[in-house]
Amino acid sequence: MHSLEHTLGAELNQCRLDHLYRSRNSHTGPQTPELKVNGQVLLAFCSNDYLGLANHPQLISAAQKACADYGLGSGASHLVVGHTDLHHELEETLAKVTQRPRALLFSSGYMANIGVMNSLLDRQDAVYQDRLNHASLLDGGLLSAAKFQRYRHKDTLDLQRQLSKTQARRHLVATDAVFSMDGDSAPLKSLSKLCNEQQAWLMIDDAHGFGVLGPNGGGSALAQGLTTFECPIYMATLGKALGSYGAFVAGSDELIESLIQFSRNYIYTTAVPPAIAAASLAAVKLLMDEAWRQQHLDHLIDVFKKQAKDLALPLMPSDTAIQPLMVGSSAVALQLSHALKEMGLLVTAIRPPTVPKNTARLRITLSAAHTESHLQQLLQALAQVQQQGLLASVDD
Numbered sequence: 596m597h598s599l600e601h602t603l604g605a606e607l608n609q610c611r612l613d614h615l616y617r618s619r620n621s622h623t624g625p626q627t628p629e630l631k632v633n634g635q636v637l638l639a640f641c642s643n644d645y646l647g648l649a650n651h652p653q654l655i656s657a658a659q660k661a662c663a664d665y666g667l668g669s670g671a672s673h674l675v676v677g678h679t680d681l682h683h684e685l686e687e688t689l690a691k692v693t694q695r696p697r698a699l700l701f702s703s704g705y706m707a708n709i710g711v712m713n714s715l716l717d718r719q720d721a722v723y724q725d726r727l728n729h730a731s732l733l734d735g736g737l738l739s740a741a742k743f744q745r746y747r748h749k750d751t752l753d754l755q756r757q758l759s760k761t762q763a764r765r766h767l768v769a770t771d772a773v774f775s776m777d778g779d780s781a782p783l784k785s786l787s788k789l790c791n792e793q794q795a796w797l798m799i800d801d802a803h804g805f806g807v808l809g810p811n812g813g814g815s816a817l818a819q820g821l822t823t824f825e826c827p828i829y830m831a832t833l834g835k836a837l838g839s840y841g842a843f844v845a846g847s848d849e850l851i852e853s854l855i856q857f858s859r860n861y862i863y864t865t866a867v868p869p870a871i872a873a874a875s876l877a878a879v880k881l882l883m884d885e886a887w888r889q890q891h892l893d894h895l896i897d898v899f900k901k902q903a904k905d906l907a908l909p910l911m912p913s914d915t916a917i918q919p920l921m922v923g924s925s926a927v928a929l930q931l932s933h934a935l936k937e938m939g940l941l942v943t944a945i946r947p948p949t950v951p952k953n954t955a956r957l958r959i960t961l962s963a964a965h966t967e968s969h970l971q972q973l974l975q976a977l978a979q980v981q982q983q984g985l986l987a988s989v990d991d
């Protein structure tokens with residue numbers, strides 16, 4: 596047998612040869628569109644801080660005050676002594692803004708997705724997932740031991756075929772509400788109708804919709820008019836549009852109590868620090884009080900789509916802050932990302948296995964923290980790489 600280093604070294608080399616090697620940029624200072632990376636200031640279009648709250652003074656002062664009053668660490672899991680009145684108030688506020696009976700905090704979105712499925716499903720059950728779901732939903736399904744099936748992207752007919760054949764005890768349909776690498780939205784109304792007819796439970800992951808879509812940023816379920824009955828399991832994160840950290844599940848009293856009793860990822864992990872809960876609470880209050888960020892973001896999305904269309908850039912069918920440009924080849928996507936960096940812009944190349952083979956892309960994300968002039972800089976740079984032949988032109 597080869598040594599660990601020899602075996603892993605060969606695997607890493609192959610990854611480099613395939614243009615799939617990933618490396619990190621470390622930056623200094625807060626998460627803002629102007630990021631200091633290795634001494635150079637880059638204009639970033641890849642953060643999930645869609646409302647520009649990650650550096651908001653009210654979040655920072657809420658966290659500082661909570662640190663002074665509660666100390667830093669939470670000290671234990673929620674069921675032991677980690678659950679403070681700040682966590683509790685945050686849960687109640689999240690239930691209110693999502694218009695669900697109750698909400699339960701998880702330490703991260705990844706944990707929440709795995710935690711929901713491991714508490715609700717076992718080997719007698721079946722889980723159905725959109726092919727393009729986020730890795731954490733897919734992993735949650737695989738780890739739950741339920742029969743795992745994927746349906747074609749947003750294809751309710753394909754899902755219906757699968758649901759009509761099943762012998763399982765419980766059926767859970769899970770989908771990203773806004774697809775993280777594509778930016779398009781799931782057809783929640785038709786999915787919920789189908790689930791209702793087939794007696795399946797609908798779970799949506801609204802990591803990219805909560806905070807930006809629906810009344811008061813209450814998310815995709817509200818934006819598409821789904822009640823708790825129509826969408827019994829609503830999950831969203833606090834580390835993206837909310838500019839903080841953590842995640843939650845919202846739904847009926849029975850769902851939340853079951854998660855508290857049976858979800859391993861809820862029970863066996865330390866609660867997030869009280870200061871993080873305080874910052875999240877400040878962020879939710881900003882959502883409820885100030886709508887201008889969502890409006891400015893919507894305006895930037897409109898401007899970007901119109902001008903990108905005029906330039907014949909390879910836009911994808913998205914109306915959200917996620918506006919990827921399809922490239923195809925991983926090597927070209929990397930080349931593009933490097934070329935943009937030379938021009939002072941930071942845009943990540945997303946490659947397999949995050950996306951299917953031959954669908955590497957530039958994942959551009961817009962934020963309320965961007966100005967129109969930031970957007971113009973991006974569009975000019977994209978026009979330039981297009982002229983250099985790196986980025987395709989598409990005909991209408």
Ligand SMILES: *Cc1c(COP(=O)(O)O)cnc(C)c1O
Pocket residue numbers: 702703704705706708729731732771775800802803832833834841842
């Ligand atoms: C980011 C993301 C998650 C994971 O959330 P974290 O809080 O970062 O662990 C889950 N689902 C989707 C769709 C995401 O984009």
